[in-house]
Amino acid sequence: MGLDFTSAGRASTGIKDALKRMGVEAALVRRVAVAAYEAEMNVVMHAWRGRLTLRVTPDVIVVEAADEGPGIADVELAMQEGYSTATDDMRELGFGAGMGMSNMKRNADDFRVDTVVGKGTTVHIGVALRPGGPS
């Protein structure tokens, strides 16, 4: 799905629909939605191809965005608000504010980035379900 902007956002919509159908509380769905959308857009903008996977257990919702792409040379720098490598074309579309990675982290209870320069990146976003299950 790299650089295909026409269907960007579709994967996160699918993730949201599944979570709502399973009765996950609205506030949690929203957190996952925001993080998943940012992850999806990063794949669309920077990678060659990628896959978003949703895994749900009674305790945790995990969204994993794994891509084949350029990788991130300096993860710490990428996590800083305002840092972006988006091109001018992307900025014209309103992307590239440099908030994506920090936005994912803010909405996740568990956030990990595994990346190999020249190969790709896997972003792991975990959101804890409240004990007792859905509201």
Added chain:
Amino acid sequence: MNDEEFHPLTFDHDRCIGRRSCLRVCPTQALRIRHGHPELVEERCIDCGECIKVCERKAIRPLTHPLHELERWTRTVAVPCVVLYTQLPVTTREMRDALLASGFTDVASISPACEEGWLAIEIYVSEHRERWPLLASDCPTVVRLVQARYPSLVDRLLPLLPPREVAARAARERVAAEQGVSPSRVGVIYVTPCPSKMVSIIDHPGMRRSHLDAAVSIADLFPGLLSAVKHPSARRGSDDEAETASGLRWAWVGGRSSWLPDESTLTVAGLSNVIRILDDVEDGRLGDYALISAMACVEGCVGGPLAVENPYVARARAIRLTRTLPDEGVDRAAVAHRYLTGEYFTDTAIAPRPVAPLDEVMEGAIEKMRQRESLLAGLPLIDCGACGAPTCAAFADDVVSGTASRRACPFAPEQQTEEGVEMNLSEVVTRLEGRLVAGERRASEIVRGGYASDLLSDVMANAREGDLWVTLQRHANIVAVASVRELAAIVLVAGREPEDAARTRAEEEGVPIIVTPLSTFEVIGRLHAAGLRGRAS
């Protein structure tokens, strides 16, 4: 609340010829075809009226109040939606006279309420920047959509009265005072281009009680209005004619929906478009807009299912009418003062009304979602509608929710593949004259094939995911094997019951165990005859 939902439509089965266009057009997949005719899944319906519009047979009828009900009150005040003025090539004054000739004793104007409401929106929006984008709440269908599908966005819906409610309250006060009757003897009737107003009158989100008493359809009134316009008579009732060009602009998409500057409002119309915009808002986008003005009908209210005139002609006429009316009439200072007294606010916040989830507990919901995905993987995904559901995904959802049978799909269930058929566990239980002694909640689990062996390591090596495992072993380790190999179920032959430890563990891990009185030979013979196959080797 969900048990007694009101939806403003009825089905006329005698007129229905089963074309299924309603099934496909429904934006929330709230229709199913059963026995050849549409049925409503009530919790999913948001009262948009798309099915009413699409049915050429007129087999889906909108429900509004019949005209004879107007006789219930001493005075009946019409509060016409501005769309009414666009339905005939006449002036606003002539249309109001026609209303007075059609059974109403009084007519009220909605433009002042529009202008007041828009000022309230402007103030509220500027005071609540942290919740941008806020969502306009004048279209009842959009409100219902947000309640059902975007529960996390309900707090962005404006907690303000829509213009029709503000107008209705003012109309009742005016007519009661002018005519010297009790407010309760005054019927305040909305003349509506869409049936969704019926729902907001019966149960207005965020209000204890609507200020409107009833809604009559423009289409129902139309013949009477037409003849009254052709044969005008002396006007008989009271009228506060105060429509303005600004008010008229409310009738169409992009006309006007608040006093906010155009560049701070995102206007969207048509439910599929509205859904995409709301998805974006849910993903944390569009916060640079103060207000999203969303309308269910593609053309705006002129495109309502109960409007008679072509929506584009109606809009063109509205534009002409604006030239004949004063631009605006609101006293901004007075409204700003009234805003502070709280009179434009709803009584309470609007609550979400989400569709019931697949299961009450998370474990069950996860399991059903898994079954749904596995069923969906075997469906043709052509959304043919033959099963009665609008899409293959909706069908899979129905099957795991227990409201549809797999057999309803002519393609998927038990479809003959190279590897044989698939069947679900309950069918296996029936064929084996057995019973499910553990893992009951997976009774609709799909079985793809079978393997028989009493050597655990053989099963570990050779059974496939989704296989039924036929064995006489009954100790706890069989559960571990079935769990690791992701087998569909264990069949214990010759009436052998699982040991207690096995039963406990099976419940814990959600592994179904079937106990059958039949022998291994008989079990395999029956399942093979029914089409279930082992791995080709």
